[in-house]
Amino acid sequence: MGTNKSRTTIKFLLFLIAAIIILAFGPAAFAEDLLQKSARINEGCLRCHGAQGLKTNFKGDTKPTSLYVNEEKYLVSMHGTMPCIYCHTNITDYPHVDAPTDRKVLVKQVNGECRRCHKDITPIYNNGVHGQINKKEGKLNAYCSDCHGIHNIYKKEIAEATISHNQVPHTCAKCHEKIMHEYELDFHAKSVLLGGKKAASCHSCHGSHDILGPAAEASTVSKENTPKTCAKCHLFPLQNFAEGKMHYELKPTGDGAVSFWTLEFFTWLTICTITFVLVLMLIELRRKWINANRPDDH
Amino acid sequence: MADVNADFPQNNNVYQRWNIHHRLVHFGIYSMFILCAATGLPIKFHSKAWAMSFAKFFGGGDGLLQWHLFGGMMLFVVSLYHLGYSALFAIKNRQNLEAPMIPWSKGTWTALKQYFRYQLGFSDEHPKFGRYQWKEMLDYWAVFWGMAIIGGSGLLMWFPEFTLQYFPKWFVDAYRWAHSDEAVLAVTFIFTWHFYNVHFQPDFFPMSWVWWDGKMSKEVMELEHGLELEMIQEKQAQAGQGTTVTPTKGFPSSG
Numbered sequence: 001m002g003t004n005k006s007r008t009t010i011k012f013l014l015f016l017i018a019a020i021i022i023l024a025f026g027p028a029a030f031a032e033d034l035l036q037k038s039a040r041i042n043e044g045c046l047r048c049h050g051a052q053g054l055k056t057n058f059k060g061d062t063k064p065t066s067l068y069v070n071e072e073k074y075l076v077s078m079h080g081t082m083p084c085i086y087c088h089t090n091i092t093d094y095p096h097v098d099a100p101t102d103r104k105v106l107v108k109q110v111n112g113e114c115r116r117c118h119k120d121i122t123p124i125y126n127n128g129v130h131g132q133i134n135k136k137e138g139k140l141n142a143y144c145s146d147c148h149g150i151h152n153i154y155k156k157e158i159a160e161a162t163i164s165h166n167q168v169p170h171t172c173a174k175c176h177e178k179i180m181h182e183y184e185l186d187f188h189a190k191s192v193l194l195g196g197k198k199a200a201s202c203h204s205c206h207g208s209h210d211i212l213g214p215a216a217e218a219s220t221v222s223k224e225n226t227p228k229t230c231a232k233c234h235l236f237p238l239q240n241f242a243e244g245k246m247h248y249e250l251k252p253t254g255d256g257a258v259s260f261w262t263l264e265f266f267t268w269l270t271i272c273t274i275t276f277v278l279v280l281m282l283i284e285l286r287r288k289w290i291n292a293n294r295p296d297d298h
Numbered sequence: 299m300a301d302v303n304a305d306f307p308q309n310n311n312v313y314q315r316w317n318i319h320h321r322l323v324h325f326g327i328y329s330m331f332i333l334c335a336a337t338g339l340p341i342k343f344h345s346k347a348w349a350m351s352f353a354k355f356f357g358g359g360d361g362l363l364q365w366h367l368f369g370g371m372m373l374f375v376v377s378l379y380h381l382g383y384s385a386l387f388a389i390k391n392r393q394n395l396e397a398p399m400i401p402w403s404k405g406t407w408t409a410l411k412q413y414f415r416y417q418l419g420f421s422d423e424h425p426k427f428g429r430y431q432w433k434e435m436l437d438y439w440a441v442f443w444g445m446a447i448i449g450g451s452g453l454l455m456w457f458p459e460f461t462l463q464y465f466p467k468w469f470v471d472a473y474r475w476a477h478s479d480e481a482v483l484a485v486t487f488i489f490t491w492h493f494y495n496v497h498f499q500p501d502f503f504p505m506s507w508v509w510w511d512g513k514m515s516k517e518v519m520e521l522e523h524g525l526e527l528e529m530i531q532e533k534q535a536q537a538g539q540g541t542t543v544t545p546t547k548g549f550p551s552s553g
Binding site for chain 2: 190195197240243245246263281283
C-alpha cells in the first residue's frame with residue numbers, strides 16, 4: 001500500500017514539475033515565435049525596401065523620396081524587433097493598395113501609431129508646443145519622427161541617436177536654424193558640439209516633450225523659471241541668469257552689441273600688431289641682406 | 299650689490315644670461331601657453347574638422363576644458379612664482395636697485411633710436427642694447443597684458459556663479475570674446491614675432507639657446523646686448539682680466 005501511495009505522490013510530483021516547466025518556458029517559446037514571425041515579415045519587406053535605389057514620387061512633390069530602409073541600422077534600433085506593419089498599419093499585402101500617396105497623410109498616420117504604445121508620454125507631448133497644430137501648415141508643429149527619427153530610433157544614451165546629448169542641437173537645428181547659429185556662439189554649445197557631456201544641450205534647459213514657448217509662464221526658460229533651470233547645473237539660482245538674452249546675435253546693435261564691438265576691437269588690434277611686426281621683420285631682413293652683400297662686412 | 303649679473307660666473311667668451319629661475323619661468327610659461335592654445339583654439343573654432351580631432355585627443359569637450367583649466371591654473375602659478383622672486387629680489391636689493399626690464403631703465407631710449415636709424419639705413423652704427431632690448435621688454439610686458447585680459451576673463455568664466463552675482467550676462471559674453479580674441483592675438487604674435495626673433499632670424503637659426511642653458515656667446519652679446527657687455531667688461535677689468543667671478547650665494551637675480 002505504502003508503495004502505491006508513494007507512486008501516486010511521485011506521479012503527482014512529476015506532473016507538477018512538467019506543468020511548471022511548460023508554464024515557465026511555454027510563453028517564452030511563444031515569444032520566440034513572435035520574433036521569428038516579425039523577422040519573416042520584415043525579410044519580405046526588405047526584399048524590396050532594402051534596395052538603395054527604391055524611390056517614389058509623393059503627390060505634389062517635385063523630388064522623389066527614397067523608400068530605402070537601412071536594414072543594419074533598423075535591426076539594432078529600438079523598434080528593430082517589431083514587424084514593419086506595426087507602424088505601417090495600412091500596408092497588408094503587395095501591391096500596397098492602401099498605401100498613402102500623400103506625404104502629409106503618411107507622416108500623420110505613422111506618427112499617430114506611436115500613441116498606441118507610448119501612452120505615458122502622449123498627454124505631456126500634446127500639452128507642449130510641439131504637439132500643437134500649426135494652423136499655417138495644417139500639421140503638428142513637430143511630429144515624433146521629426147526629433148526621434150524614423151527607422152533609426154535609438155535610446156538617448158546611444159551616440160548616433162538623434163536625441164543623444166551631442167546630437168540634439170543638430171536635430172533641433174533642422175527647424176530652429178537661426179537659434180542654432182546664436183547658440184553656437186555660446187560656450188555650452190561649443191562643449192556639446194565637441195562631444196562634451198556636462199554642458200547644456202538644447203533639451204537641458206528647454207525640456208523635451210513638455211517644451212513650452214518662452215512666453216509661457218510655466219516654461220523652463222521663462223523670466224521667472226530661468227534661474228531655477230540654470231541652477232540644475234550652476235550651484236544656486238541667480239537673478240542675473242535671467243537678465244539679458246541667452247541666445248544673442250553678433251550685431252552692432254541689440255543684445256550682442258558689446259560682444260560685437262569687443263570682437264571688432266580685438267580683430268583690429270591683432271591686424272595692426274601683426275602688420276607692425278611683419279613690417280619690422282622685413283626691415284630687419286633687408287638690413288641684414290645689405291650687410292651680407294658688403295665685401296668689408298662679415 | 300645690485301648688479302643683476304653679479305651672481306653669474308662670467309668669463310670672456312661665454313656669458314651666463316639666464317639663471318635657473320628665468321629658465322623655469324620661461325619653460326612654465328611656454329609649455330602651458332602651448333597647452334592652453336592647443337585646448338583653447340578648438341573651442342573657439344569648434345566647427346572646423348581639426349577642432350574635432352583635437353577634442354578627441356584631449357577627451358571630448360569636457361576633457362578639452364579640464365586641460366585648458368589646468369593650463370590656465372599653471373600659468374597663474376608660474377606668474378606668481380615670477381612675481382614672488384622678483385619681489386624678494388627687489389626687497390633684498392632695495393638700497394641700490396636696478397630693474398633693467400623697466401622700459402625707462404638706462405639706455406633703452408638711446409638704443410631704440412639707434413635701432414630704428416640702423417635698421418632703416420640712416421646710420422651704420424649698430425644699436426647698443428642694455429640687458430634687455432626693447433623687443434624683449436615688449437614680449438615681457440605683453441605677458442602681463444595677456445594675463446590680465448585672458449587670465450582675468452578666464453577666472454570670471456571659470457566661476458560663473460561668482461561672476462553673475464556682480465555682472466550682467468552681456469558683460470560675460472563680451473569678456474569671452476575678449477578672452478579668445480586676445481588669445482588668437484597672443485598665438486599669432488608669439489609664432490611670428492617671437493619665433494622670428496629667437497628662431498628664424500639668421501643670427502640665431504635654428505634657435506637661441508638661452509632658454510635652455512642660459513648662456514650667450516660674446517659675439518652674440520656684442521650684437522644683442524652691447525651696452526650690457528661693456529658694463530660687464532668694465533666690472534671684470536676692476537676685478538682682474540680673465541678671472542671668473544665666483545657666484546655668491548645670494549638670491550638670484552630677477553631680471
